[in-house]
Amino acid sequence: MASKKDTPHKLYGKLKGQYRQKSVKKRIEALFLDNIGKVVTREQIIKAATDPKTGQQPENWHQRLSELRTDDGYTILSWRNRGDLKIQEYLMPHTRKRSNAGKRVRPTDTAWLAVLKRANYSCEWKEAGIVCGLKNGEIDPVGGGRVKLTPDHKNPHSLHPDTDPEDPAQWQALCGRHQVTKKNYWDTTTGKLNTYAIVQFAPETEKKRIFHFLLSYFGYNIRRDGTIARQK
C-alpha cells in the first residue's frame, strides 16, 4: 500500500482581495491566476465569483469553470485528474493555454438533423447494452430537469476533423446527463479514458472485482481472515 509520504505536499491558495472583474468567468480566472500551483477550493471559487456589486453568488460557476478549460484552453486539474486532490478542490498548474481551444467542431444542421432522426429524437448513450432513450423535452427521472439533446462528437481526437461535421456517423445525440458522464470519464486533455473516475463511480460490486484483480495482478492474496499478504 502507498504510504502518505508519497503524496506531494499540497499548498492551499488564497483570495487576494475582492475580485472585481466584469464576468463570473473572469473573476474565477483571476483567482486561479493568483494561485498557480496551489489548491483552490469550491468555497473560494464561489467567493471570488460572487458579484462585487450585488453580492449575488453565482449558481453557474461550475459551467464557467468548465469553459475556462474548454474555450480558453487552461489546464485546471481536479480529483478526476489528480489522486491527491479531494472532490471540490481544483488546481491550475501553469498559465499556458492550449492554442486550439475554443474551436469546437459542431455538426452541420443537415448532419445534426440526420443524427436526431436516426436517434428517434432520443439520447443514444449506451451502457451495458442499455440505451438511455430519453426524448427531447422529457423530464430526466434521474437528474431532474428537461432533456435537451445536444451533439456529441464520438471521437474528440478524430483523424478527419474537417469532414466530420458533415458525417452523421461521427456524431451522436446525448442528453445533458450523459454529456456530463462522457466528459467526466473521457479526459480531453490526454485523450484517454479516465480510469480513476470510472472506478470511483463504479458500483461496489465492480469495485470489489477490480480490487481483487489488482491484488492478484500485483501478487497479493486475501487470506480467510481478511488480511492481505504477498503470494509465495
Ligand SMILES: [Zn+2]
Ligand atoms: Zn441520456
